[in-house]
Amino acid sequence: MAHLTTTGTGRPRLSSQALDLLFRQARTPGGFTDEPVGPEDLRALYELIRHGPTSFNQQPLRVLEIRSTGARQRLLRHLTDRNRDKARGAPLTLLLAVDLNYHEHLPVVFPHAPHLYEWLANAPEVRRERGRFDALLQTGYLIVAARALGLAALPMLGFDEAGLNAEFFPAGDREALLVLNLGRPAPVRRERLPRLTYDQVVTTL
Numbered sequence: 660m661a662h663l664t665t666t667g668t669g670r671p672r673l674s675s676q677a678l679d680l681l682f683r684q685a686r687t688p689g690g691f692t693d694e695p696v697g698p699e700d701l702r703a704l705y706e707l708i709r710h711g712p713t714s715f716n717q718q719p720l721r722v723l724e725i726r727s728t729g730a731r732q733r734l735l736r737h738l739t740d741r742n743r744d745k746a747r748g749a750p751l752t753l754l755l756a757v758d759l760n761y762h763e764h765l766p767v768v769f770p771h772a773p774h775l776y777e778w779l780a781n782a783p784e785v786r787r788e789r790g791r792f793d794a795l796l797q798t799g800y801l802i803v804a805a806r807a808l809g810l811a812a813l814p815m816l817g818f819d820e821a822g823l824n825a826e827f828f829p830a831g832d833r834e835a836l837l838v839l840n841l842g843r844p845a846p847v848r849r850e851r852l853p854r855l856t857y858d859q860v861v862t863t864l
């Protein structure tokens with residue numbers, strides 16, 4: 660099956676089937692099959708999303724791969740009861756976080772603007788706000804990339820943020836943003852909830 664097609668102007672674009680996989684048919688699963696998600700799957704995911712754009716190319720997202728039973732228990736106890744049950748059945752759970760010291764990489768990843776490093780080094784609150792923004796953007800790339808690789812993602816915001824941060828980032832240099840469960844989806848029984856229409860969202864000036 661060809662997944663690239665061209666528009667009338669010759670501009671390449673994804674096929675309709677590929678767009679179904681990424682968006683129209685993709686669902687947030689309530690549960691997963693037992694099929695494992697291995698370290699190589701996570702690596703493949705990261706090798707895709709590392710190319711996603713961030714401001715100043717700063718790439719503040721950090722990923723904790725919660726693999727061992729011990730790490731899993733440490734994570735699960737900070738989730739809400741409903742989320743704990745769902746996450747327990749996930750083949751792989753990630754804790755997505757922002758590195759509050761992401762600016763340390765700027766001399767390499769954005770070398771042509773050394774003043775940025777100085778600015779962010781001396782403005783921790785601005786740095787935190789901008790870091791959270793970009794890291795959240797990167798979590799969006801991760802969800803779509805998972806779908807592109809045949810996985811489904813169940814994101815979770817229902818957790819005790821202070822508890823997770825104390826558990827995994829006691830030095831205070833990172834902050835938990837999202838728990839992301841990955842796997843092959845069990846059949847979804849819920850109807851898709853309504854989405855806003857183009858006219859509700861787009862204003863033309």
Ligand SMILES: Cc1cc2nc3c(=O)[nH]c(=O)nc-3n(C[C@H](O)[C@H](O)[C@H](O)COP(=O)(O)O)c2cc1C
Pocket residue numbers: 685686687688742745813814815816817818837851852
């Ligand atoms: C940032 C974010 C946080 C979410 N938090 C939770 C959560 O804590 N627990 C849960 O069961 N689902 C959670 N969800 C799942 C959403 O409710 C779901 O993606 C949305 O209703 C769309 O469902 P659909 O993809 O099946 O259409 C979250 C989704 C996102 C993107």
